[in-house]
Structures are given as C-alpha cells and as structure tokens.
Amino acid sequence: MSLQLLEKKGENRTSNQKTTNSLAYEEYEITANHLRERTKHRPRVAIICGSGLGGLANTLDEADVLEYESIPNFPVSTVFGHAGRLVFGLIGAVPVVCMQGRFHSYEGYPLWKITFPIRIFKLLGVDTLIVTNAAGGLNPSYAVGDIMLIKDHINFAGFAGVNPLCGVNDERWGPRFPPMSNAYDKKLRKIAKEVAEEQGYGDYFKEGVYAMVGGPNFETSAEARMLRAVGSDAVGMSTVSEVIVARHCGMHVLGMSLISNLVVQDEHSDETANHHEVLAIGLQRAKDLQNLVSGIVDKITA
Template identity: 50%
Template structure:
C-alpha cells in the first residue's frame, strides 16, 4: 500500500500502533544502515513489521529490517525504527517522512536519528561518529522537499526556520554522555544527496568546499518534518567510508562496506545511548 499523507492516515497508523502496546514513549530512534545491532538494547519489546501498519511504507534498502520496536532502553520507553525509507527507493519525500508524523501523533517529542555517511572532512576516519550540527539539503533546494505542497497546519507553520533544526540542548547532553562513555564524538555538517549512486570526485570536492563534513542519502527529510512539528532532533552519522576525491584513486565506495562499518560502530552508539537516554 502506498502511504497517504492526509491527517486521517496519520491517525489510523498511530491508533493501530497504540493498540499493540501499553507503552507511551516520548523518544523516537531511527536506526541507519548497519545499526540494527542497537535493537538489542531494547527490553520488553513489541516488534511490528512496517507492512502491518496502515499506510506505512516498507523498507527495501540493504541493512534496513523494516519494523518498529516499542520497548525500554535504560528504563526509558522508546519507539525504534529498524530501518528508514529513502527517495532512491522510489518513495516521495512526503512518503519517506510519513513515519515521523505518525511518531508525532503518538506523542514522540524527541527524535534521535542515525545514519551511515561518507567522510568529506579529511580529518575524519572510518568508524568515527559525527554529531550533526547543521545540514545542506541539496535535493530540497532543488524542489525535492518533504514540506512541499499544502501546509499541514496541525503540525506547524508554512515557513519553518531551520537555523536551529538540531537541538543545541540535546547536543550538549550527547557530548557529555560520549565523554562519560569514553567515546569520541565529532561535530559536523551533513550533506543530503538523493542517491542511489555514490558521488563523483568532482562532486566530493564541491561538497567539501561548501562546508560539508559528511555526505549521505537520508536523515535531512526526517529532520525537516520533525522541526516543522516542533520536535527536538538529535542526529548522528557513522563515518563508514572516506569519500574519493580524485579520478586516479583506486578505492571504490561499496554498500556492503558501509553496512559493515555501521555495525562496527554499534557498541560505541550503545554506550552513548545508555548514558544519554535516562537524561532526556
């Protein structure tokens, strides 16, 4: 079923999910490529395949299981998306962000996003975790914007500001949690591209010159919709590969490599989340 984007569709999906559990979480977590291992953190969980939820799109991307988990992490009720949706799968921006508005209907007010990303910053190395402090939304600037179309007034204003899309309050808490967990956390700017192809060397040099530190094919549409609805957003990128910026380079980015590097970073994320979630 193709997901609708009318208010009744959000309500139907939210009501169906609520009927499956007594938990009423206020924190949502979206797991990116290779980070499915974080689902092991969840206690007393209820698993719901996306295909069972009215109107929900189904994940097809490598490393994205495609189910909701409702349970507790560090004693905090959470809703976890084991996999997300991308425009390169054929979904519209509104369809890829349908789950975010359903989460808002469910009472989620803090959204934690994770992804796998290529490292643009020459100081980054594979396996590092970057805290997203700002983004460049190339597809949105070209018209592929999840907020395009009639404004959904029940969520927010027609022209939402994006200068504080990523919560400074949550960023401070994340840095404190990372320090306590002994995990390095780098700040940076994430560049959203539509994919599915990886970038050319010329594109990499351009994105780096524009101030990008990491590049990937997700996360920003979810951030925009969450920001529009007044949700607080915290977002992380796992640097899963270093971007190739010369024609002479023999290295080639590979989707399997991306998923494997994401899995390798799972324990570092787990340490941060165990420390962070009780403080939210």
C-alpha cells in the same frame, strides 16, 4: 474563462495536491491508533537506525515488534541492512520506539511517504527524535569509524524544490514556513558531547555538517570536492527530510553519523565506496553507538 470555472479549477488543484503530497490527517490517526492498540508503551523518544545500526532496537527491554508491512499506510524498506521493523520498548525506564530501517527517495518513495513515520511518532506523543545514519567522510581529519554529531545540514535536494513540506500545509502539523536555523537542538548536542566524553569516545567523536544527496550512486570525485568546498563534513542519502518534518512538528532533534567510508575526492585514486563496507563498519562500531544513544536517552529524560 468564467470566475466560477477558475474557482472550480483551483478547488481541483488543491484537492489533487492533498492527494499527491500527503495523506489526510485522519489517515495518520488511523495508523497511530493501530499502533496504540498493539503496544502498552507510550514513547517519548523515537530513534531512527541507519544502515548497519539496527541492533540498538534489539537491546530494548519489554519489546513489542511490528513489521512495517503489517502497519496501515506504512512504507516498506527495500534496502539490505534495514530490517523493516518498528520496535517499541524501554531504554532504562524510558519508553522509546526504534525504526529498524528507514526509507529513501532512491527506493521510489515520495518524500511525504519517507517521512510518514515522523508524523505518526508525533501523534504517539514523541517529543524527541534521534536520527542515526551511515555516511561518507569528506573532512580530511575524519577516519573510518568516527562518530559525527550533526550540528547542521545542507539539503541539496531542497535547493531544487524537493522538500517533504511541499504542497498544501496542514497547520495541525506545523507552520507553513518553519525555521531550520536550530534544526539540531543545541541542548541535546551538549548532552551528547558529555556522554561521549564520559564513555571514553572523545578520540573519535566529531561534530560537523551533514550533506544530503539523492543517491543511490555514490558521489563522483568532482561532486565530493564540491560538497567539501561548501562546508560539508560528511555526505549521505537520508536523514534531512526526516529532520525537516520533525522540526515542522515541533520535535527536538539530535543527529549522529557513523563515518563508514572516506569519500574519494581524487579521480586518480583506485579506491571505491560500496554498501558492504558501510554495513561492516556499522557492525564494528554498533556497540559504541548503542551505548552512546542509551546514555543520551537517560540524560535527556532525567
């Protein structure tokens, strides 16, 4: 095969990777400009609301609400309990943007599409990302309704090469090999602990490791025991890809999980996990989490 043909094949492969693994940088700019034209707010903090936790966005002052389906290039959430709206507004005097509903690989979206909003937030000027989720508790000391501050994660999909940064790297977003050893910002975690203590949440405020699995099925008992054995305190089907892209973009990240169910680790148990239970616990603890996030935002932007 001639050198010219080999070079041509390489060019085609690179072009295909750009098409397959992401949109062009300019497409992200189109979406960001669309949003700038529809809100006066210029957010410093972005908040992703997990299952049952979208009520936080309803508390924003001077809110501008945009349906996902009205935003160019934006995916649409298909999960019950995720409203599918982008809400710009104020927490106190701090401009923020909230995602009422996120996206998951089990909905059929590729990871670059799931994390598309993160890069939009970067273009809008966001420097801090707060991610929340509903998760199953693996640590035997956890109870339903606990809030777990995420100190680290285990990306099981990443072990198989499923990563939102796969493909051609655009240096305008970040480096080819970003470190993840401090994925969850130590200073932000310290602030979160202080706020939790001040608000009287110390009894059910934990800190642990979040494991991401693909879903949409809940884990088998054997899988749950394996997750616990390797150091996972809670397990869910989201968050990690968003965190990876945020860190790639240079954002500071804080993550919290609401323990919405206890994962069954015994095959002889008659207990089962279900999504309605997740949403119910989210509603019960929603006010506490809203107060916690609001207090954190006040402190990190002071």
